Amino acid sequence: MTKLIIILLSAVFINNYVLSKFLGICPFLGVSKKLDSATGMSLAVIFVMLMATAATFPIQKYILDPNNLGYLQTIVFILVIASLVQLVEIILKKYIPSLHKSLGVYLPLITTNCAVLGVTILNINENYTFIEAMVNSLGSGLGFFLAMVMFSGVRSTMEGSDIPESFRGLPITLIAASITSLSFMGLGGVIENIFGGV
């Protein structure tokens, strides 16, 4: 149980996907301007990460590994994720239109989000069990959510300020991201200290 908590907390705070592993930077910079789109996007990412792990983990363990097909990992995973996203979109549209309305715009974008492919491959590389892999995906998704929401706050504060001309737009956003990422670095070591004795 402690191990699961450690995996969850370190995925959220320490190995944050956006701010320390640089995965999913495009949506992080592109969609973080408004709080509601940032929330929608991150909820969709959490959802797809969990679904993708639930689908790719058994495929790797029970189909690819026993048949020595490990080298097909990249192709199989990206195809599974792409078709899964399509499938989820169709199902949501038909049965839960309200949820589709709030997440629908973001779902197709997630296919090309490297955080999703990244988490599925990392789960395999880290030799997690199925439960640990799911917890790690949840933590990574929550970490993405946290980074997006925090950063959209930072950006809305920045909106009215007078910025030197050549820094307008992307450069200042990146520098703000750098400072946000710095604040996450301060959390390094906290988890080890809390659970250090275990």
Next chain:
Amino acid sequence: MKALSNFTKGIIKENPVLVLVLGTCPTLATSTSVINALGMGAAATVVLFFSNILISALRKIIPDKVRIPCYIVLIAGLVTMVQMLVKAFAPALDESLGIYLPLIVVNCIILGRAEMFASKNNVFDSAVDGLGMGVGFTFALFLMATIREIFGNGTFAGIEIPVLIDNHISILTMAPGGFFVFGILIAVMNKFAKYKPKKKNFGCEDCPHNDICSQKEVASND
């Protein structure tokens, strides 16, 4: 002449990283050292070159409706080959690039060039374009890695630099430094770039984030 301009536009005028701001994830993650940056650049260039050739050659056969999945499968196949080659011949590089090597599949530069150039032009032009973009990507990575490694680590490609080795700013090689150096580089490009590329040329329309991306407004305001 056209071939030459196809090649050079990728290096400076339409540099995929510094001007079009594509493929930011690998740029930030692998530019901690010069060796990593060159390895990543070379791997992406190989994939970009061959994916442009293949997609351009197949552009009349692939049905329009399923073109994106077709491109992804082609690119994933190429990435797997590169991954296996790197694993076999440069295991140290494989170790340090880690997860970012398979993630070339979702690198927007490759899919972007397939969609915007290779699907509309002949094989030769596409090959040249792919090579140019690849070199541009490698150049941008190299530039960032040089700054980050020299000032952050006090070394250049592993060779120690006398004074800086004792006074290195190690934060530059960590995550915040990556964002910071990238931001400054783009600001410098903005300052000195003689002209802004037209939005149409780098096609926000083709980006999957087009509908909700806020950088689009920034780009069109310029």
